[in-house]
Amino acid sequence: MFRTHTCGELRLSDVNTEVILSGWVAGSRDFGSLTFVDLRDRYGITQLAFNEEINKELLLQARELGREYVIQVKGKVAERSNKNTKIPTGDIEIIANEIKVLNVSKIPPFTIEENTDGGEDLRMQYRYLDLRRESVRKKLELRHRVAQFTREYLSKNGFLEVETPVLIKSTPEGARDFVVPSRMNEGEFYALPQSPQTFKQLLMVAGFDKYFQIVKCFRDEDLRADRQPEFTQIDCEMSFVEREDVLQTFEGLVKHLFKEEKGLEITQIPRMSYADAMYNYGSDKPDIRFGMTFHYLDDIAKGKGFGIFDNSQSIIAICAKGAANYTRKQIDELTDYVKRPQIGAKGLIWCRYAEDGLKSSVDKFFSTTDLQKWAEKCSAQVGDLILVLSGDTTATQKQMNELRLYLGTQLGLRDNSVYSPLWVIDFPLLEWDEEAQRFFAMHHPFTSPNPEDISKLDSNPASVNANAYDLVINGVEVGGGSVRIFDKSLQSKMFKILGFTPDEAQKQFGFLMNAFEYGAPPHAGIAFGFDRLCSLFGGSDSIRDYIAFPKNNKGRDMMIDAPSTISQEQLNELSLSITITDKK
């Protein structure tokens, strides 16, 4: 037997018990006749005490233990004279009477501590050592719990977890597929799923009624920070439901997860239309932990001789409460922020509401009375700072969204321990692509229009809203879904609007369209980004930390050094050859 207890469970009530522990040497402190060793395992740290007076030979042995050695120790639990209140085992220590080195360790390339000296690349290369750090392990423990809570809730609510295949068929629509050459079907390829979308819809046709899966999905995209080529979704679908049923069901899931994982009671998740989100926050995923919504000054700020405003499509203001004391330097810094190429504003107008009245960067054009109207419009009071951007409406909304979030962070309004979930609904069904000169589905081609908008599909497709919904938490899109089209003629119309010929539609989605001819029920679904959800629960911005073995921005696993070359024999078996050329 390697252990009677873990390194996290002994307490004062165990004093005088003979125990065996196993774990890693996390560190030691040598005081001459006395040496202390911290023994670590997944469950905690327990102090081992070695005393010259009790056992000199053992003390010498203990001094030889290197960091990260794996040892087994026998001894008796004793009360500590110098208690450590920071750890649950801090009241006790083990008076060791035997040590066995189970394995030695080289000196780790970085320290296994909270504030490690290892850089990102080094920690990824030695991920198995990085994972020994408590904070990293705790993130994956959270992931484990959230997965189990999710399954628990969905199972209890009648959902069946069904595994859909990983080796499927490539479809050109959407992001780029990873493909898998088939040896047995020469010259043919499987594709890895970007999502189980079609399979879950087929399960609805099959009468499965309620489906879920926590499932790996794959996208061969150029990776930005925090995008992974393989990622995990909580994927769900239901039959005989309308939007309201879906929102209620998954509002229940969100509440369950917050309660179980965070101990938080979420009452009701508010809803906001896409149009309102864009108008008031300049974003389809507004962070509603704080206000600072947009105010449109067009009526009151145009025609005063300030050319920039006069030539703008929209003049948008936000009111930063209590920020009237911002220094010139601070405001300049905000101006520099919005002028960065990624944001692209030309400048930033400000108006302070100080004790001694209103003062703005455009006093030359606007009288105190004018500025008073701005203040009224923005509900600004003494002590507040009004910030204004103008220009093309859409661009200005986006710029103002960035400024709002930046200021929100600066003013401490975006506390990671506060959670404000939100349903965003009534998205446009279609997006016009200037380059391709055609509509694309904003969600995907199976998304149903809002029932009241179906009649506008022919006359004014751009005005049609989708029966779709996103779950946004703290400004992060955590999930999204839609009511699906289950009627073949409506589906055909959609394909036509999206510019598919019937042949193309048949080739790409034929098996789904054929299935829809055999009694497809009304159905709807949703998928949540599981990596993202976990990082949100963990209060972190990085999804990579919540993945046990993540890949870097080039899609490489630094630890196992994948991808890698394969043998000529493997290529021959797959009827493939590599043609490295200059690519366009």
Place this chain on the structure above:
Amino acid sequence: MFRTHTCGELRLSDVNTEVILSGWVAGSRDFGSLTFVDLRDRYGITQLAFNEEINKELLLQARELGREYVIQVKGKVAERSNKNTKIPTGDIEIIANEIKVLNVSKIPPFTIEENTDGGEDLRMQYRYLDLRRESVRKKLELRHRVAQFTREYLSKNGFLEVETPVLIKSTPEGARDFVVPSRMNEGEFYALPQSPQTFKQLLMVAGFDKYFQIVKCFRDEDLRADRQPEFTQIDCEMSFVEREDVLQTFEGLVKHLFKEEKGLEITQIPRMSYADAMYNYGSDKPDIRFGMTFHYLDDIAKGKGFGIFDNSQSIIAICAKGAANYTRKQIDELTDYVKRPQIGAKGLIWCRYAEDGLKSSVDKFFSTTDLQKWAEKCSAQVGDLILVLSGDTTATQKQMNELRLYLGTQLGLRDNSVYSPLWVIDFPLLEWDEEAQRFFAMHHPFTSPNPEDISKLDSNPASVNANAYDLVINGVEVGGGSVRIFDKSLQSKMFKILGFTPDEAQKQFGFLMNAFEYGAPPHAGIAFGFDRLCSLFGGSDSIRDYIAFPKNNKGRDMMIDAPSTISQEQLNELSLSITITDKK
């Protein structure tokens, strides 16, 4: 709202309730002024009644409903005059007052009934219709439950579910990998995991202590019946454990699953050495639901002038209880069975223990006294039939194993509702491959030798037993695992015995061996074939039935028609070209 109730939940206590149901038309019976429609969903079937006297127009509408139409019906629950005791809703029917056709259906290519007229290929092509059949759906419901019970048990026992990557690195050892070309790393490939073996061992190095995952694995093998290119494993690993800890933990899992899913209490799972299994059953996965173990007659049947026995390495008998009344024809049929090329016996000797004494097919060589000794050896009694095969020991054991199983089935000794789990232990560590003239790891290269055998690794590697274990249920290998090597020098020795140069070992397993230099704990694990486990719980031999969207023997998904060709543009992006040639 599409429904107030499902088609499986209404009972006599609901009589007079106004309800809305939605579902598929499973069938209808037209009696002129009265028409009954069976409405089906995942939860059951409810009878809808249409009566000319009540609503003639609705009756006419009901008559127009085709099979598999999706409808919504409003009506009142009524007690049936003619109750159906075979279904839970059989006491009631719905007196319909409104029908809405939600979707029509073409006539399905086969009947959606238990005894369908659809052949295997047709049902696979229309898998979404096959899945509407109750028996097929119930198999996937079972799979859902077994997955949740598994997670429940393992989570409760401190295991963390950790997702390991799907895009990993190809290693030539073992079965053939599926590979995935990397666009961003030109000329390089990922591989899909055959199992998460190395990752779970790295998680142990990382101190995760107890890991599990229900995970897809991939093998590009030539498919035999009931092999799938993608399959699912319950994959587990533990640290600071010996074999006994692992067997106890997973015996607990097996008991939990049998109790929750089958309502069966499994007491203790017996253990049998590989040597005993081969000696007594001729198989490393004996079906111990019945006896009929092997008896070796060498001592008593040699030297009696029967050349076939005299020239045999082993003479093996089994005793079929109560089979003395087998006719000549029945025995001939058994003889034909063992002489089939797949089994390869040259003939079958029999000896009947009838009321009037012993009678055999070799009476010319063996006296009654001789046969009496056979009977004693086999504990045969009046009424029994002794069957004897002889030849090379290993071959004869294998042949007799086949005969024993065949007879066991014939005599009704292999009841699918009886479950006899068994641990098979002490496997040989190595297998000698004549062709390659080297040892292969019987399990995998990380399997530890039995502690007491380590000293024999140099002197007599073939005699070394592995610290490995298989879980066998009813003659089916359901799981297997081993205590791992965690010591670098022992691992190096193993690689040497397996014929790897240090360079090759470093290239293939380098990242694991490197990890082992940083304090690898003692660890051990096991993996269960989840598809197989589900089919066993379902009392079926086919794993395909327990997979929602299986592939056929050529690795094709008949429904979505995958694999398929991809575009030249995709090939270009991947720097690949297809070279279809005559392959060796």
